[in-house]
Amino acid sequence: MHIEILVEDASGKKLLESLLPKLFGKQGEPHTWRVHGYKGIGRVPKNLNSSGDPAKRILLDQLPKLLRGYGKTPGIDAVVVVLDSDRRNCVDFLAELKALVAGCSPVPNTLFRIAIEEMEAWYFGDQQALMAAYPKAKIDVLQRYQQDSVCGTWEQLADAIYPGGSAAIKKAGWPLPGQVKYEWAEKIGPLLDLERNISPSFGKLRDGLRRLITEAA
Incomplete structure (x- = not known):
């Protein structure tokens, strides 16, 4: 099809x-x-x-x-x-x-x-893949996330893996947010496990x- x-x-x-x-x-x-x-x-x-x-x-x-x-x-x-x-x-x-x-x-x-x-909730759903892509991710921030909650999801992910967190991305402004999200898709996406998520x-x-x-x- x-x-x-x-x-x-x-x-x-x-x-x-x-x-x-x-x-x-x-x-x-x-x-x-x-x-x-x-x-x-x-x-x-x-x-x-x-x-x-x-x-x-x-x-x-x-x-x-x-x-x-x-x-x-x-x-x-x-x-x-x-x-x-x-x-x-x-x-x-x-x-x-x-x-x-x-x-x-x-x-x-x-x-x-x-x-x-x-x-970005789907990256949190497979933290093994997330950590493989970003080994220096802040574990405490990842653990605070409640799966599939409405909580500022991309911001929480940025706080875990981006230098300076979401505040730095927002301060820089567009097009950085889109560029960062694309990088996450590029790095984490291929590692996601369909069954583990x-x-x-x-x-x-x-x-x-x-x-x-x-x-x-």
């Missing part, structure tokens, strides 16, 4: 590119996929017929148009949308996303997966993707 995967930023794209071969096998044997990274999450537009501004590449702004297009495109067997919950209510957010898909004609086979609160939202991503290809078999 062929799967189109949408994610809100470059670091998320990098992370998924390292995870997907572990789930699907080698590209083209037999499954194929493409990962599309956007430049932010945005919000679902009130007017679902809106096409948004394609030049800005904001994921939720573009999503209604994208899903309508995928539903009409032959050869696309599934669409996977991976998002951070940030501080949204996950139940309400997921209901809003599913309503968006239901409004498409035809309806594309779509799987939504939401990281709680941010994808204790993040519930990571488990839902893993199991949902496995079901997609199992059902297609």
Whole structure:
């Protein structure tokens, strides 16, 4: 089967590119996929017929148009949308996303997966991989983290592994936050173990993707 995967930023794209071969096998044997990274999450537009501004590449702004297009495109067997919950209510957010898909004609086979609160939670879920990538990480900071909690996840990770912590990153300002998150995806992502990871939202991503290809078999 062929799967189109949408994610809100470059670091998320990098992370998924390292995870997907572990789930699907080698590209083209037999499954194929493409990962599309956007430049932010945005919000679902009130007017679902809106096409948004394609030049800005904001994921939720573009999503209604994208899903309508995928539903009409032959050869696309599934669409996977991976998002951070940030501080949204996950139940309400997921209901809003599913309503968006239901409004498409035809309806594309779509799987939504939401990281709680941010994808950096998935690195905390496999601290063995995290420590292998960053052996000097501050153990006390890692131990304070409550898995898949809304607590300023990326900031806690930065406090554990970045010189000067999150304060130094915020002081430097953009583009450093994006660069640091990309580096984490690059270094930790390939080391993540699919079965060892204790993040519930990571488990839902893993199991949902496995079901997609199992059902297609």
